[in-house]
Amino acid sequence: MRINELADNQKPRERLLSHGASHLSHAELLAILINTGRKGNSSLDIANELLKTVDNLKELKRLSISDLNKIKGVGLYKALILKAAFELGERMHSGSVDDKIQISSPKDVADFMMGKMEHLTQEKFIALFLNSKNVIIKQKTIFIGTLNSSIVHPREVFSEAVKCASNAIIVLHNHPSGDVTPSNEDIKTTERLKECGQMLGIDLLDHIIIGDHTYLSMVEEGYFD
Incomplete structure (x- = not known):
């Protein structure tokens, strides 16, 4: 199902606006970063597929741009956005x-x-x-x-x-x-x-x-x- 076919209270962006980031699932947060889907798969579908390739978020963070690029529906552009987001998160956690x-x-x-x-x-x-x-x-x-x-x-x-x-x-x-x-x-x-x-x-x-x-x-x- 496409994101725009979901009820407003089920759409990741709308849920972020109304409830805050802490109330979103891993898949919903990833879907916002992924932004757009592909034919037959919404950004939420791609996010769920991405999470199936790893056991936890730490493993997801370790994936290289090449690894992310190989996942169906991600591609190079989305892989770069994800990698940049992971790095920012790490820097915020660790300081500089x-x-x-x-x-x-x-x-x-x-x-x-x-x-x-x-x-x-x-x-x-x-x-x-x-x-x-x-x-x-x-x-x-x-x-x-x-x-x-x-x-x-x-x-x-x-x-x-x-x-x-x-x-x-x-x-x-x-x-x-x-x-x-x-x-x-x-x-x-x-x-x-x-x-x-x-x-x-x-x-x-x-x-x-x-x-x-x-x-x-x-x-x-x-x-x-």
Whole structure:
């Protein structure tokens, strides 16, 4: 059935206007983004078909533009709109460096980065560079792949800290397994970075490991003692 054949209280846009976004189903929200249907299928039909290809919204977010484009009724234009909407949602959840986020606890870091990292399928090692007020002034991906103390060289981290006149840094990486228990390599990498920071006068404040809806602060767990 075409959208315009539905009663007003069943049309996604009208429901959004009258009830607000929180009252709409996943399919209805997607239908609004998809906007138009195709012959024989409304935007709501396409949205429902799209949801059938994944188990949850997290998997939907991970689909590439190419994957979305292959789904019947989506096409490249709609795939681009969907991907842009997913990215905006992730940025709103995670915040951005432009938001001038001040760090006062490991939880602040986790709140800022969890949405960006908890569902990655590869390990990503990221450095956050802070000013004297512990406000994040820059974020940089240092390495992608299995963390190894011989691969993550302190020079790559601290040369960037010097460039942006950072007073302190926080490093973090994800464990795709979801288990945030530090490995021996995690501990070795932390020790090397901490020692280098002490020599340069740029403090390593923490090394945070992101897992599945959880995190571990190596400071809180006593690895910095």
